[in-house]
Amino acid sequence: MKTKLTALVAAGMMAAAPAMADLVVPNLSYRTGPYGANGTQYADGFNDYFTLLNERDGGIGGEIVQVPECETAYNTEKGVECYESTKGSGALVYNPLSTGITYQLIPKVSVDKIPLYTPGYGRTSAKNGKVFEWVFNAPANYWDGASGAINYLLAENGGDLNGKKIALVYHNSAYGKEPIRTLQDLAAKHGFSLTEIPVDAPGQEQKSQWLQIRRDKPDYVLIWGWGVMNQAAIQEAANIRFPMENFIGIWWSGSEVDVTPVGAGANGYKALTFHGVGTEYPIYGDLKQYVIDPGKASQGGEHVGSVLYSRGMYAALVISEAIRKAQELAGTSAITATQLRDGFEQLDITPARLEELGLPDFGPEIKMTCDNHGGSGMSRMQQWDAAAGKWNLITEFSEPDQEVLAPLITEDSEAYAKEAGITPRDC
Amino acid sequence: MDQLIYSAEIFLNGLMTGVMYALVALGFVLIYKASGVFNYAQGVLALFAALTLVGIQQGQVPFRHLINAIFGTHLESFGWTLPSVLAILLTAGVMVLLAVLIEKLVLQHLVGQEPIILFMATIGLAYFLEGLGDVMWGADIKTLDVGLPQGISESIESVTAAWFGYGFFIDRLDIWATAIAALLVAALVAFSQYTKQGRAMRAVADDHQAALSVGISLRFIWVMVWSIAGFVALVAGIMWGTKSGVQFSLSLIALKALPVLMLGGFTSIPGAIVGGLIIGVGEKLFEFWIGPLIGGATENWFAYVLALIFLVFRPQGLFGERIIERV
Numbered sequence: 201m202k203t204k205l206t207a208l209v210a211a212g213m214m215a216a217a218p219a220m221a222d223l224v225v226p227n228l229s230y231r232t233g234p235y236g237a238n239g240t241q242y243a244d245g246f247n248d249y250f251t252l253l254n255e256r257d258g259g260i261g262g263e264i265v266q267v268p269e270c271e272t273a274y275n276t277e278k279g280v281e282c283y284e285s286t287k288g289s290g291a292l293v294y295n296p297l298s299t300g301i302t303y304q305l306i307p308k309v310s311v312d313k314i315p316l317y318t319p320g321y322g323r324t325s326a327k328n329g330k331v332f333e334w335v336f337n338a339p340a341n342y343w344d345g346a347s348g349a350i351n352y353l354l355a356e357n358g359g360d361l362n363g364k365k366i367a368l369v370y371h372n373s374a375y376g377k378e379p380i381r382t383l384q385d386l387a388a389k390h391g392f393s394l395t396e397i398p399v400d401a402p403g404q405e406q407k408s409q410w411l412q413i414r415r416d417k418p419d420y421v422l423i424w425g426w427g428v429m430n431q432a433a434i435q436e437a438a439n440i441r442f443p444m445e446n447f448i449g450i451w452w453s454g455s456e457v458d459v460t461p462v463g464a465g466a467n468g469y470k471a472l473t474f475h476g477v478g479t480e481y482p483i484y485g486d487l488k489q490y491v492i493d494p495g496k497a498s499q500g501g502e503h504v505g506s507v508l509y510s511r512g513m514y515a516a517l518v519i520s521e522a523i524r525k526a527q528e529l530a531g532t533s534a535i536t537a538t539q540l541r542d543g544f545e546q547l548d549i550t551p552a553r554l555e556e557l558g559l560p561d562f563g564p565e566i567k568m569t570c571d572n573h574g575g576s577g578m579s580r581m582q583q584w585d586a587a588a589g590k591w592n593l594i595t596e597f598s599e600p601d602q603e604v605l606a607p608l609i610t611e612d613s614e615a616y617a618k619e620a621g622i623t624p625r626d627c
Numbered sequence: 628m629d630q631l632i633y634s635a636e637i638f639l640n641g642l643m644t645g646v647m648y649a650l651v652a653l654g655f656v657l658i659y660k661a662s663g664v665f666n667y668a669q670g671v672l673a674l675f676a677a678l679t680l681v682g683i684q685q686g687q688v689p690f691r692h693l694i695n696a697i698f699g700t701h702l703e704s705f706g707w708t709l710p711s712v713l714a715i716l717l718t719a720g721v722m723v724l725l726a727v728l729i730e731k732l733v734l735q736h737l738v739g740q741e742p743i744i745l746f747m748a749t750i751g752l753a754y755f756l757e758g759l760g761d762v763m764w765g766a767d768i769k770t771l772d773v774g775l776p777q778g779i780s781e782s783i784e785s786v787t788a789a790w791f792g793y794g795f796f797i798d799r800l801d802i803w804a805t806a807i808a809a810l811l812v813a814a815l816v817a818f819s820q821y822t823k824q825g826r827a828m829r830a831v832a833d834d835h836q837a838a839l840s841v842g843i844s845l846r847f848i849w850v851m852v853w854s855i856a857g858f859v860a861l862v863a864g865i866m867w868g869t870k871s872g873v874q875f876s877l878s879l880i881a882l883k884a885l886p887v888l889m890l891g892g893f894t895s896i897p898g899a900i901v902g903g904l905i906i907g908v909g910e911k912l913f914e915f916w917i918g919p920l921i922g923g924a925t926e927n928w929f930a931y932v933l934a935l936i937f938l939v940f941r942p943q944g945l946f947g948e949r950i951i952e953r954v
Contacts, residue, residue: 232757232761232766232875233875234874234875234878234879235876236761236766237767237874237875240767372923396923398924400924400926400927404870404876404877404879405647405883405926407640408637408910408914408915408918408926411633411637411640412915414796415633427876428872428874428876431871431874435777435870439778439796440779441779457768460768460872461769461770461871461872463770465777495699499692500696500701
């Protein structure tokens with residue numbers, strides 16, 4: 201009996217584990233807990249893109265991509281457990297969709313030599329590949345977002361923000377505090393005043409913060425929020441009749457789930473983004489044919505085309521292109537995590553390549569090198585149309601202010617290198 | 628002068644916010660009063676009630692993701708939108724049914740156990756209900772609209788502008804919440820003072836054994852109390868869900884009820900209200916006056932520190948019963 205049981209367990213484990221030749225890209229997702237509504241959509245987009253590659257192309261370079269999912273509930277400890285429990289399966293890259301988990305994984309992936317891909321989140325200064333050899337955050341990071349928002353406001357005000365009042369409502373955490381230093385430097389450069397208004401997690405109750413905004417009457421409000429903090433903030437802004445067109449969110453405060461509960465009051469709210477949105481791209485024809493119609497879409501395909509679904513799909517696209525590049529460089533389809541690092545460092549997703557992939561003008565060109573793991577940092581603005589229930593892209597992609605950002609990246613990454621005893625690479 | 632006027636506005640908003648906290652705290656008090664159990668699941672009950680209300684009102688098919696995944700169907704909705712009052716009544720019915728099931732499947736098996744065991748059971752219940760709500764209605768954020776108005780009260784704004792030269796912001800939803808909470812407290816106090824079942828509930832709260840010896844059914848009382856707590860959770864869920872959508876972070880509002888309970892006492896309905904008001908006003912004024920000097924975001928911190936100070940000087944809370952055990 202015991203032998204039979206052991207054999208059964210062993211057979212089960214072999215069936216569950218990815219075949220050795222498969223490419224393994226774990227999906228550290230969160231579909232439960234306070235942030236489940238956000239995490240689910242992102243995870244669906246991530247899964248569906250790899251399903252499309254497997255079903256339509258037979259994987260990447262002939263290798264099927266396995267995407268084992270592990271639930272983190274947006275909890276840092278669980279995220280680390282997920283990493284530890286999946287890294288032995290031949291994991292090639294991690295994308296945990298959490299700045300907290302990213303901070304914990306950075307030293308671990310550096311030891312285990314597994315790339316960590318954190319598009320639009322995580323540690324901003326990881327852009328410096330000389331220090332953060334295993335971390336990539338292209339096409340944009342938080343500081344790029346802060347600069348993108350200010351550039352947009354500069355364009356709106358004829359290039360002059362002198363004397364303007366800007367308030368930053370931020371999640372009182374490492375994530376929410378990320379843009380402060382950048383915005384302070386930009387305030388000094390452009391002559392606007394910056395008021396920092398923290399909100400404690402989870403952020404359901406923000407009366408004090410919005411009474412302050414009502415009293416101070418800033419010209420613009422920027423928000424760095426996540427989860428319920430976004431919906432509560434947009435509702436409070438509508439309640440105090442703050443002009444929505446002057447309220448701008450970072451990309452993590454700019455999805456359908458953030459504005460829908462507020463209804464018509466959210467009309468005109470703006471948010472940054474580093475990718476397109478909606479289903480008006482040729483790729484959705486293939487997704488329908490190979491993934492959605494045959495019933496293989498993650499969670500039944502109910503979020504296809506949403507902002508967070510698109511972002512998850514885009515992350516999967518960048519990873520798959522890095523895998524393709526790594527296969528080309530290594531001359532083998534069954535690449536290792538180290539070879540994938542090389543693939544990321546020589547990745548160049550041109551506009552022409554994006555068009556080939558069925559996503560024309562979906563994102564900026566992503567070009568990474570040994571020293572630049574963050575790409576160009578380009579972003580664009582989208583605006584919510586409450587009546588139509590959709591986001592409209594209202595600007596083209598534009599570059600952040602590298603004159604301000606580059607020294608900050610160098611300063612922060614060098615401080616980390618000193619603290620962690622890292623000798624920067626010679627790139 | 629400006630600072631005084633702003634303080635008055637913040638004071639009023641603090642009172643309103645306090646009422647919202649008190650709505651959550653009331654559910655805890657009811658169950659603690661009747662059974663001596665701190666119900667860890669009260670926040671999740673509010674979430675579950677709000678999810679069920681939206682689901683029933685919008686005609687969503689419960690467990691549709693599960694059914695679709697197993698049977699390959701594409702069920703979405705029953706195709707109806709129910710009037711708010713009917714949906715609220717049906718949801719209240721579901722909460723009564725839930726109370727019966729909780730009593731039958733959990734509490735009945737734990738009669739006579741230490742309070743800590745019952746507390747642990749409510750922790751398990753919280754996780755179970757959160758998962759059940761997810762499987763039944765999905766993880767998406769839902770818009771809850773039962774017809775409650777939201778946004779600035781323009782009449783208050785114009786009156787205060789005429790008086791002080793500065794129009795106060797008062798959210799109409801908060802005004803409704805205050806009126807509903809006042810009605811709820813009056814009804815609960817009347818129920819516990821003047822009805823047979825209410826007196827039986829108080830008897831059980833005083834002494835389980837003595838209540839049993841005079842023929843009061845402990846099981847009935849528990850079902851009744853959990854049903855009332857479920858209804859209170861539904862009211863809290865409606866208010867908070869209208870504010871920022873029905874989503875799983877709704878269960879975290881329980882964290883705001885804890886300092887309210889520590890301050891007002893675990894056994895007093897008026898205590899929950901007064902505690903809520905003190906916490907609401909205190910945290911808002913502290914944030915306004917002191918917050919900017921120490922970096923802001925002081926509200927959660929302040930609520931617990933204030934509760935801690937009360938614990939040191941009055942462990943039973945403002946209105947709680949003083950427990951004296953003689954050896």
